[in-house]
Amino acid sequence: MWKRVLLLAMCALILAVGGGVAYLFARKPAMAPPRDVKVALTPERVERGRYLFSNLYECTGCHSERDFSKFAAPVKPDGLGKGFVFPDQMRLPGRIVSANLTPDPETGLGKWTDGEIIRAIREGVDRDGKALFAFMPYTAYRSMSDDDVEAIVAYLRTIPAIHNPLPSTQLALPVELLNRGEPKPVAGPVTAPPRSDALAYGRYLVTTVDCAGCHTMKKNGTNVEGMDLAGGFELSLPEGTVFSANITPDMETGIGSWTEDGFVARFRQYRDFAQNGAPSISRESFTLMPWLAYAELEEEDLRAMYRYLRTVKPVRHKVNTHPARQISQH
Numbered sequence: 001m002w003k004r005v006l007l008l009a010m011c012a013l014i015l016a017v018g019g020g021v022a023y024l025f026a027r028k029p030a031m032a033p034p035r036d037v038k039v040a041l042t043p044e045r046v047e048r049g050r051y052l053f054s055n056l057y058e059c060t061g062c063h064s065e066r067d068f069s070k071f072a073a074p075v076k077p078d079g080l081g082k083g084f085v086f087p088d089q090m091r092l093p094g095r096i097v098s099a100n101l102t103p104d105p106e107t108g109l110g111k112w113t114d115g116e117i118i119r120a121i122r123e124g125v126d127r128d129g130k131a132l133f134a135f136m137p138y139t140a141y142r143s144m145s146d147d148d149v150e151a152i153v154a155y156l157r158t159i160p161a162i163h164n165p166l167p168s169t170q171l172a173l174p175v176e177l178l179n180r181g182e183p184k185p186v187a188g189p190v191t192a193p194p195r196s197d198a199l200a201y202g203r204y205l206v207t208t209v210d211c212a213g214c215h216t217m218k219k220n221g222t223n224v225e226g227m228d229l230a231g232g233f234e235l236s237l238p239e240g241t242v243f244s245a246n247i248t249p250d251m252e253t254g255i256g257s258w259t260e261d262g263f264v265a266r267f268r269q270y271r272d273f274a275q276n277g278a279p280s281i282s283r284e285s286f287t288l289m290p291w292l293a294y295a296e297l298e299e300e301d302l303r304a305m306y307r308y309l310r311t312v313k314p315v316r317h318k319v320n321t322h323p324a325r326q327i328s329q330h
């Protein structure tokens with residue numbers, strides 16, 4: 001008798017677990033139909049989109065072919081927006097492939113509608129309704145204003161088409177299932193705070209650009225609590241290793257002692273590299289901080305970011321951003 005009970009109990013358990021797993025596998029990401037918009041390609045909007053794509057959001061960094069032998073890895077000529085496979089050294093969960101965003105109809109976004117591109121950027125699902133890996137920072141882009149996301153689409157329509165067939169992203173199993181919970185539809189019109197309100201606008205910039213994506217330490221892919229913007233996140237490529245800096249207003253270990261003008265000057269320092277080409281570097285100077293893209297940020301944007309960064313919680317956390325420097329000094 002007890003054997004039958006046991007058998008039944010086991011069958012029930014198998015069914016329950018199986019059902020749960022089947023549910024996870026069948027689960028579709030939350031999504032809404034793409035917006036029915038046609039973005040007009042006015043010169044102002046295309047230029048604003050170029051600034052957002054190449055400077056402020058630095059979409060270029062993840063979606064272009066870059067030269068990692070040079071300071072801050074500039075985009076290679078003819079590499080803009082063509083996508084690539086991320087190297088194994090980054091220890092990402094699976095084969096992660098950044099998409100070709102050029103207007104090529106077969107391998108890029110040529111056949112996508114404007115609404116489909118906007119949905120991918122802010123809501124994290126592709127044209128077929130597949131969840132994009134949230135390493136693409138759509139959870140931060142969710143709060144990007146309609147004006148800004150439309151400007152990016154306008155610009156993407158104007159860049160040179162590059163035929164570049166790439167394999168598809170293949171996430172490792174638990175991540176693949178969990179990641180399906182990340183996409184979320186954006187409800188209603190989204191606007192940015194007025195630029196004249198520097199603090200609010202600075203918060204909008206730092207949040208939607210996702211400075212925290214690089215400037216906060218992670219455990220199992222999520223930000224370590226209480227360490228917001230306190231640095232120490234490791235970025236490794238075959239060309240070198242760098243740790244992000246503490247950009248909280250802590251006086252000793254963060255940027256608490258920096259003046260607003262000093263902050264602006266720190267970014268402007270790399271303008272010559274951005275405009276005339278970045279020099280070749282050794283492993284000690286390797287960095288992935290988007291200095292070249294940010295060197296040409298509008299001054300008002302830099303000042304707004306500074307204002308907001310003054311208000312985040314100071315965290316005492318000493319970071320050695322370039323460990324290779326010290327090793328080579330001994």
Ligand code: HEC
Pocket residue numbers: 053057058059060061062063096097098099100101117120121126127131132133135136137141152168169
């Ligand atoms: C940290 C790296 C990173 C940044 C920054 C980034 N992306 Fe992505 N993006 C990716 C990856 C990786 C994918 C592919 C995800 C997948 O296949 O699941 C992707 C996918 C996309 C897609 C979907 C295309 C397709 O064919 O499926 C679009 C559109 C896109 N990104 C646009 C942008 C724009 C616009 C920006 C800047 C506002 C941006 N991305 C910034 C990494 C990034």
Ligand code: HEC
Pocket residue numbers: 205206209210211212213214215235242243244245246247254255266287288289290305321
């Ligand atoms: C792709 C990763 C990445 C992103 C995105 C990023 N940073 Fe950084 N940042 C770094 C790394 C790594 C360093 C340290 C190495 C260096 O200084 O080059 C750094 C350094 C800095 C420094 C210099 C701090 C010091 O003590 O010298 C400032 C300021 C800074 N980042 C601000 C920002 C702001 C503001 C944003 C968002 C608008 C941002 N970063 C986005 C990776 C990143």
